[in-house]
Amino acid sequence: MRSPAERQTWVRLPVPAHVDLMIKITNTATGKKEDFKPREEGHVYMYVCGPTVYGPMHIGNVRTFVTFDVIYRYFKWKGFDVKYVQNITDVGHLTDVGQDKIINGAKKMGMGVFEFVDLMTKNYFEDLKLLNIEKPDVSPRASEHVPDMIGVIKKLIEKGYAYESNGYVYYDISKFDNYGKLSRQNPEYLEKQRKDSHGDKKHEGDFVLWFPAPDDYPMKWDSPWGKGFPGWHIECSTMSSKYLGFPLDIHGGGKDLIFPHHEDEIAQAEGASGKKFCNHWIHTEFILINNEKMSKSLGNVITARDAAKKYGKNALRYFLISSNYRNEINLTEESIECAKKTVERLIDFVDKMKELKVNSEYNQQIKEGVERAKNKFEESMDDDFNTPMALAAVFDLMNDVNKAIDENKVSKENLTEVYDFMIDIDRVLGVLQHEKEELPRDILELIVKRETLRKLANFDAADEIRKQLTDKGYGVEDGPNGPRWKKVK
Ligand SMILES: [Zn+2]
Known part of the structure; x- marks a missing residue:
């Protein structure tokens, strides 16, 4: 194990030796906490389902994106070389009643579909910036990868996993032995959960890989099965393997995507390639608004932009990471206010480390406190990205340092070490950005x-x-x- 002295300041370059510290991840596919074993030593190939660009990002998306942003930053902090891909769904995501979310959205705005998805994609990138979420390494757009998807569908037909019927192409789930493994449900049960129904399919549970497009449809491509467009599920398995290969180290998304989206991704990717699709599946829990699920019908949907404006990006991020990503989190005025006050205390503390004038002797106990906090922070994050525990380590240090300041037992060097530690861990957490305005x-x-x-x-x-x-x-x-x-x- 490396010594804490190896990362004294935040400007150090990644040291690959860090990766011997074992990270544990709760894998949805097994329901167990497992050692993270990357397919290539020192590298992480990670894919997270991105937004369907048909409206503003809401706070449920934000929870997922902030969680994976922290995971992405943490792997880099540990010295891994990470390739992070998050798609942009700008075609093929239908509502429960089979309407295209993007065509509906464009109509509402009185815009052409491609003009509309360009605008929504631009808004999505702006929202990432607003929330201090690092841009993924690759953000492939589904509409730019339709020929790749057609290639995968052709392969699935060749291998007997898929069949054509009246312009539709379906995946035959009875042909894929592992269907239901991720959600740990039997295929018969899952079959009854599927809400779509199109054309003539062999089994109720078969899902669409390719849709025929009506004449007046604005988004359509030529294919061996006529003019049409790809299903939502095929885009993620196609683009993830195109940019990351097999198997992915990590595939993530919101919990609601486990079925059907991620089950279908596995069936497609493994059916077409004959290789294992992904080693570790991570899913984030829901966010509740005043103890209720967020939904359009309840009128309690909060957009990322409104939330960032109202509460500030630091408070919002802090609120989201102050609970474990696998627990539900309840947003109330009180809980977000509390997060806001806490994050302000942290920022004030960092400022104090920089500005305070002290002239005492170097205090060895503070140095030990910083080392303890570093180790606890890393141990907690290694343990399935346990952010609440990692934050607790920071607060323990803050209390000790404040006490020592009150007792006049700190030197400038002590404060600099504490400051460096805080800036170092903020490379992972991203909550200490100054938002102070100019003083009127x-x-x-x-x-x-x-x-x-x-x-x-x-x-x-x-x-x-x-x-x-x-x-x-x-x-x-x-x-x-x-x-x-x-x-x-
Ligand atoms: Zn996806």
Whole structure:
């Protein structure tokens, strides 16, 4: 195991030796926590189902995308060479009643479909930035990979896994022995869960690989089965193996995608290639809004953009990672307010490490505290990306350091080490980004005036100004290096 001294500052280059520390992942396919064994030492090939670009990203998507962003960042932090692919579904995702989500969306906006998906894709990338989510290494668009999908479908027909019927191509699930393995359900049960029904299929559970397109359909391609468009499931198995090969180390997505989407991906990819599709499946739980599932019918859908604007990206990310990704999380005004206050405390703490003037001796106990926090952080993240435990390690350190500051037992070097640690782990968490606005001129003038009054020992008048500042939404804290301000509402 490497010594903590090996990563003193955040600017260090990835050290491949880190990868000997074993990461454990709960694999949906087995229901067990397993050792992560990459197919190539030091590398991670990871695929996560991306957005269907028919409307704004909602907060349920955000939970999944932030979770995998933290996982992606953590692997890189450990020194792995990660290739992360997340698709963009801009064709073929139908509603439960068989309507195309994108064509519906474009109609509503009065736009052409391709113009519409371009705009929605642009919005999606803007939302990633807004939420401090790192861009995946490759973001393939389904509409640009239709010939690849046709190739996979042809192979499935050749191998007897798929058949054509009236312009449709279906996957025959009775031909694939492992159907239902991921959700650990028997195929008969799953067959009854399938809601679509098109053309003439052999079994109720067979799913569509290729749809025939009506004449007036704006999104269609030539194929051996006539003009049409691919199903949603075929795009993910085609694009993931095109960019990442076999087997994927990690395939992720929201829990709702296990069936049918991910079961179908496995059947397609393994049927066509004869190879294992993926070694570790990770699924994120749902987010509840005031204890209810988010749904259009309840009118409680929150978009990523509104949430980021209202709560701030740090608070939102912190809220999402403060629970284990495998537990439901309940968004309420109280829970997000609490996350906001906590993340502000963390940011204030980091600022203090940089700004505080101290002149005590170097404190060995603080150094040991930093090492303990580093080890605990890494151990927790290695244990199935346990972010709440990793955060607990950070808070333990923060309490110890604050106590030592109060007792005047820290040196500048101690503070620098703590600062470096905080910046280092934020490469994984991404919650310590400054969102402070410029201080308005009238507020600055009040703060200066108050400081002058305090120096003249006119504390009543100074308190009066503090009250005015609070009314205007600004808090002031007096420290050894002068006043610090922050927005309080
Ligand atoms: Zn997918």
